[in-house]
Amino acid sequence: MGSEKRNLDELFGRVTEYFSPRIVGAVDGVYIKVVKVKGQDVPWHTHDGQDEMFFVVAGALTVELEGRNPVVLNVGEFVIVEHGTRHRVFSEEECRVMLIENKDTVHTGDVLAAITKSVAEQLDPGEP
Secondary structure, three states, X not given: OOOOOOOHHHHHHOOOOEOOOEEEEEEOOEEEEEEEEEEOOOOOEOOOOOOEEEEEXXXXXXXXXXXXXXXXXXXXXXXXXXXXXXXXXXXXXXEEEEXXXXXXXXXXXXXXXXXXXXXXXXXXXXXX
16 A cells, blocks of 8 residues: 555455445555445444545445535545534445545444444455
């Protein structure tokens, strides 16, 4: 995960399950992750002390924010969900998303769900 060049298509090609983020890099205190989203399996949740960024690489992603209008992200768009904001994401068709999250962020926040993965489970198996 060092200073070598990376290819997003290749990294997304190694993601075999929806809602299963893969850590593909790290910058200081944050992980760079790739995830494929399809459907509505992400529960409403909150990250009390961490912001997170969703950047759409392919497809369209809907980010629902409690008490606000949903945000629809298309290719090349991103949103930062501020800590303490109850939210969930979904996509009707397959969507490829790059996530930026603090290293101590649980990707389903304060909710343990069937899709919740530990950091060890999120490590990209293609990494040395």
